[in-house]
Amino acid sequence: MEALFFWVFAIGMLLAGASVILNRNPVASALSLVVTMCFMAALFALLNAFFLAAIQILVYAGAVMVLFLFIIMLLDVKAEAKTRMRWISLVLGLVLAIFFSYELSLVLRDGVPMGAVPLAKLPPPPSDIATIGRLLFTKYLLPFEVVGVLLLVATIGVVLLSKRDNKPEAK
Amino acid sequence: MPWIAPEILLTALACVLLLVEAFAKPCPRLIGFVTLAGIFAAIGITIATPIASEFYVAPWGGLYCLDRPAQFFKVFFLVTAALVTWISLAADEESLPNRGEFFVFPLLTAAGLCLLASTMDFMVLFVALELVTISFYILVAYQRTNAIALEAGVKYLILGALSSAFLVMGIAYTFGITGSTQFVEIGRAIGHGPLPLGLKFGLLLIIFGLGFKVAAVPFHLWAPDVYQGAPTSITAFLSVGSKAAGFILLMRVLYTAFGSAAAFATWIPMLSVLAALSMLLGNLAAIPQRNLKRLLAYSSIGHSGFMLIGIIAQIRTPGLAISVFIYLITYLLANLAAFLVIAVASKTIRGEQIHQYAGLWQRSPVLAASLAIALVSLAGIPPTIGFIGKLSIFGAAWQSGLYPLFWIGVVSAVAGLYYYLGVVKAMFWSEPLDNTPIPACLCTKALLLVLSGLTLLLGFWPQGLQHLVRIVQS
Structure with missing residues (x-):
């Protein structure tokens, strides 16, 4: 049963992913990306990572993609739809894609990770939200706080770069 | 905390x-x-x-x-x-x-x-x-x-x-x-x-x-x-x-x-290729540049190549990473002095083309002299600090037996002389486009004097630099 679900989700994700890059209409591409994210969330759920699945839907499919769509709709969609795919980007993209899939297949064939514990010996997974929260606020407090500063920088930067500069500098 | x-x-x-x-x-x-x-x-x-x-x-x-x-x-x-x-x-x-x-x-x-x-x-x-x-x-x-x-x-x-x-x-x-x-x-x-x-x-x-x-x-x-x-x-x-x-x-x-030794065998060849390519391409591609900031961009690519040698040398002979620290200090002094001059000068001359810097010596001796010292230091000519930096990197390469990188480095450094000195020549021995002096405030002049002074002083007295870096290493 689980295998059946895996194949449905995985193939669905691949199809949706292909449709992201093959669609010439940016809105259709963005919507395909939402579908890809949803399938990925389903795969996380199959792995018992329910929190990750929920976050995937909430943050990526919900917040990030809606923002994407907003911005795309502000741009000129029709002009973008008319541009042809350039062969150079097609070739480079294909080379990168083949390189990474070949690499991944080699690595997966190479064997188990170092110091990996067999699945059967793993303790039952703790309630993952509590674990993540505890880690974030104890051991990984430093990077967590830095992410806050990072978001602040990005926010101010966006305002600075997009604000209309109509007031003369106050002397 | x-x-x-x-x-x-x-x-x-x-x-x-x-x-x-x-x-x-x-x-x-x-x-x-x-x-x-x-x-x-x-x-x-x-x-x-x-x-x-x-x-x-x-x-x-x-x-x-x-x-x-x-x-x-x-x-x-x-x-x-x-x-x-x-x-x-x-x-x-x-x-x-x-x-x-x-x-x-x-x-x-x-x-x-x-x-x-x-x-x-x-x-x-x-x-x-x-x-x-x-x-x-x-x-x-x-x-x-x-x-x-x-x-x-x-x-x-x-x-x-x-x-x-x-x-x-x-x-x-x-x-x-x-x-x-x-x-x-x-x-x-x-x-x-x-x-x-x-x-x-x-x-x-x-x-x-x-x-x-x-x-x-x-x-x-x-x-x-x-x-x-x-x-x-x-x-x-x-x-x-x-x-x-x-x-x-x-x-x-x-x-x-x-x-680990196995990891060295993986990354040393990669880094060696990066170092050789950076030194060659950075220094050769800088030669035809007519914009001073672009020229410094290519020169900075070349300097990355030199410093990568120091990173590799540390593995063969422990303790040689010190050359990277020395090189970074020389690079900081020279590069920041050069950009300070460009920033001040472009307020008046409105551009960064090299021909606009022609005759800078007549227009502002302090700016011209500082930029010249910075460029000579970047080129690695004695008695500036840049020479000490190049010397320690090449010494490290030789000591740890990285002969191909050593020779590529020497050739690139010699090629580098050409474009650095080309700018110096334009500043001192070309007729200025116009003769208006370039103003610079007293603080900036003082800072330029300090930077150029350090570049020359530490070039004459490298023990100071070595002493400083030895403290870091201890």
Whole structure:
């Protein structure tokens, strides 16, 4: 049963992913990306990572993609739809894609990770939200706080770069 | 937590200044001076903080360390940030929009750089690196009404995001195989055995990502356009701060996490190719350049190549990484002096083409002499400090038997003489386009004298430099 679900989700994700890059209409591409994210969330759920699945839907499919769509709709969609795919980007993209899939297949064939514990010996997974929260606020407090500063920088930067500069500098 | 006090101070000061700038609307120059004072305070704190030998700061075991190299790089980044703020103040273009924030952003960049100097974990590394990179995206595109600046910003954003993606992929592979993001733990997991294939790919991708930061060939494509389009003070920050950050990260990752014999066999050939290509391409491609900032961009690519030799030499003969520290000091002094002159001069001559610098000697002797000393130092001619830097790098290459890299380095350095001295020749022995003198304020002249004086003094008296670096090594 689980295998059946895996194949449905995985193939669905691949199809949706292909449709992201093959669609010439940016809105259709963005919507395909939402579908890809949803399938990925389903795969996380199959792995018992329910929190990750929920976050995937909430943050990526919900917040990030809606923002994407907003911005795309502000741009000129029709002009973008008319541009042809350039062969150079097609070739480079294909080379990168083949390189990474070949690499991944080699690595997966190479064997188990170092110091990996067999699945059967793993303790039952703790309630993952509590674990993540505890880690974030104890051991990984430093990077967590830095992410806050990072978001602040990005926010101010966006305002600075997009604000209309109509007031003369106050002397 | 006294260890991360400089980072906290810089971030807090930046937040306060942003609020003050939003509500009180003070004169932008005042913000610049407060920024400068804050950076000096951070330098003081960093030097005063005692080094606990090989420790990991308490609550976050293994994420953050404060050893001698970390302290050296923190001071290095803060001095760079202070000089960059000074260049911004000296250039102080009226045309720049939102000048107040322009002084505040380098504080946040400096905080990220200081954090990078101490990171011992890939998570902190990535987050701090993004903090630095994202603030650079904004600073590079700051003159957004200017087409060249906009192109620079877009190019830096897209290529920067791509390199970050490579870096994350590499980190993911490394974590997937070793089960840890901490450098020390990764080193322990690798042990003395052979490197699994996944780790080799991870290492390759991490070197891609960091190669972008130090602008090593073939990851240098962004550098010339971005250096040309960014405001001059930001170009200086990128060429010194961002590059040095790449080197401390390379040292931490390669020496601590990938420090086994099997790992050396993987990354030494990669880094050697990067070093050779960077030295050759950087120095040869600089020859036809007619724009001074573009020329310095290619020269900085070449300097990355020289410093990569020092990183490799450390493995063959331990202790030779000292040459990278020496080279970075020489590079900081010369490069920041050069950019300070460009920033001041372009206020009057409105451009950075080399032919516009013709006869600079008649128009402003101080600027011309400082720029000449800086360029001669970058070229590595005695008796400047740049010669000491080149000497220590080539000495390291010879001592550890890296003969092919040694000879490629020598050939590139000789090729480099041509374009550096071409600029000097234009400044001293060409007729000026017009004879109006170029004004420079007294403080800027004094600072230029200090920088040039240090360049010459330490060139005559290299023991001082060696003494300083030996303290770092101990």
